Amino acid sequence: MRITQGCFSFLPDLTDEQISKQVQYCLANGWAVNIEFTDDPHPRNSFWEMWGLPMFDLRDAAGVLMELTECRKVYGNSYIRLSAFDSSHGWESVRLSFIVNRPKEEPGFRLERHEVEGRNIRYTTKSYAVDRPEGQRYGAS
Amino acid sequence: MNTLTAVDSSGAAPPATLVDLRREFDEVGIGEVLDQLDRELIGLKPVKTRIREIASLLLIERIRKRMDLASGNPTLHMSFTGNPGTGKTTVALRIASILHKLGFVRRGQVVSVTRDELVGQYIGHTAPKTKEILKKAMGGVLFIDEAYYLHRPDNERDYGQEAIEILLQVMESQREDLVVILAGYGDRMDKFFGSNPGFRSRIAHHIDFPDYADDELLAISELMLGDMNYKFSADARAAFVRYIALRKTQPLFSNARSIRNALDRMRLRQANRLVADLDRVLSADDIMSLEASDVLASRVFSSGSGG
Numbered sequence: 001m002r003i004t005q006g007c008f009s010f011l012p013d014l015t016d017e018q019i020s021k022q023v024q025y026c027l028a029n030g031w032a033v034n035i036e037f038t039d040d041p042h043p044r045n046s047f048w049e050m051w052g053l054p055m056f057d058l059r060d061a062a063g064v065l066m067e068l069t070e071c072r073k074v075y076g077n078s079y080i081r082l083s084a085f086d087s088s089h090g091w092e093s094v095r096l097s098f099i100v101n102r103p104k105e106e107p108g109f110r111l112e113r114h115e116v117e118g119r120n121i122r123y124t125t126k127s128y129a130v131d132r133p134e135g136q137r138y139g140a141s
Numbered sequence: 142m143n144t145l146t147a148v149d150s151s152g153a154a155p156p157a158t159l160v161d162l163r164r165e166f167d168e169v170g171i172g173e174v175l176d177q178l179d180r181e182l183i184g185l186k187p188v189k190t191r192i193r194e195i196a197s198l199l200l201i202e203r204i205r206k207r208m209d210l211a212s213g214n215p216t217l218h219m220s221f222t223g224n225p226g227t228g229k230t231t232v233a234l235r236i237a238s239i240l241h242k243l244g245f246v247r248r249g250q251v252v253s254v255t256r257d258e259l260v261g262q263y264i265g266h267t268a269p270k271t272k273e274i275l276k277k278a279m280g281g282v283l284f285i286d287e288a289y290y291l292h293r294p295d296n297e298r299d300y301g302q303e304a305i306e307i308l309l310q311v312m313e314s315q316r317e318d319l320v321v322i323l324a325g326y327g328d329r330m331d332k333f334f335g336s337n338p339g340f341r342s343r344i345a346h347h348i349d350f351p352d353y354a355d356d357e358l359l360a361i362s363e364l365m366l367g368d369m370n371y372k373f374s375a376d377a378r379a380a381f382v383r384y385i386a387l388r389k390t391q392p393l394f395s396n397a398r399s400i401r402n403a404l405d406r407m408r409l410r411q412a413n414r415l416v417a418d419l420d421r422v423l424s425a426d427d428i429m430s431l432e433a434s435d436v437l438a439s440r441v442f443s444s445g446s447g448g
């Protein structure tokens with residue numbers, strides 16, 4: 001099951017050229033672009049690992065693409081996203097975030113039912129991927 | 142000749158076949174930058190010739206691209222060698238704007254760095270540091286001043302070598318993303334290239350900056366004064382001609398930079414002279430002009446006569 005979170009996730013995967021244009025848009029707005037990766041696809045997982053520091057003071061998308069290529073070499077079979085941080089007063093938050101890399105196979109989520117008091121049921125979603133320990137969730141790497 | 146034109150007419154069938162060179166030249170606006178270079182940079186004949194050549198090549202390359210006669214982007218990495226104060230940094234800024242106007246770099250910013258900004262202080266510090274600078278320079282020009290400090294032959298565990306390797310790799314693989322300009326004093330750069338042959342072969346343009354002649358230094362000083370809204374009186378000008386001749390023979394002479402410093406000291410003396418006489422009404426002319434006494438008070442004259 002293809003996970004959909006962040007911008008553009010209902011579109012086909014962006015090509016490098018398209019990614020580069022989006023990054024250039026972010027840089028033109030003065031946002032700092034950051035690369036993050038994870039192998040826990042749950043939508044409530046807000047703690048993705050950072051690939052290096054956020055890239056401040058860049059002028060051209062080529063710099064971000066260079067780092068992304070490096071990151072893909074190491075974590076090519078995980079989720080990688082780019083997020084653009086706006087440091088201007090009043091915003092000080094992420095303005096744009098989109099997935100740029102996903103594992104070859106995404107096993108999807110199962111629904112778990114908890115039977116609680118009074119025949120009530122609580123639902124929770126759990127990714128099949130996280131049944132295995134971190135680092136082994138999508139085969140090698 | 143004949144074969145050339147034949148290739149030209151057949152190869153350029155789908156895209157533009159005829160190009161108005163003058164219009165193309167005006168369109169990119171490099172004429173303006175080159176004129177500015179001529180106007181604001183005094184002397185430096187060989188440098189200007191070389192920049193003109195590069196600009197022409199790039200202009201033709203641009204047209205060739207439109208005609209589908211692609212020959213691959215030319216290598217644009219350069220090395221500037223010359224004594225201190227010969228205008229290497231200034232020219233690097235101009236080169237960046239020429240390259241930007243011709244579309245060979247996308248953004249046209251110049252990131253000027255020295256060893257400190259590229260080389261780290263402990264193991265594992267250098268690579269991220271160098272990469273961060275490279276990322277900032279992407280789409281523009283990376284200007285490495287005194288590049289030979291990157292290589293310390295006396296210490297084989299020096300982290301400079303790591304920075305050099307990363308630089309070389311990016312210079313080769315991302316030639317269309319950034320242009321690297323190395324600058325430094327002639328003899329030391331030769332030694333640097335001697336011990337890093339990879340650099341020498343990846344750099345297409347080696348430009349040597351000559352020292353300025355006396356009259357050029359005088360013209361530079363007048364240009365600088367004009368920018369600061371000062372001027373020489375006739376006597377002061379004559380004294381300054383002598384100053385230049387004397388200063389050149391002394392150690393640590395660094396061309397235009399020495400001239401700039403001398404001018405700053407003269408402004409100091411002029412201000413002091415004006416303030417010494419408080420009961421005076423000053424005209425704009427008084428405030429603007431440097432007198433011979435401001436020049437002659439310099440240490441250069443005393444040490445020159447003393448021995």
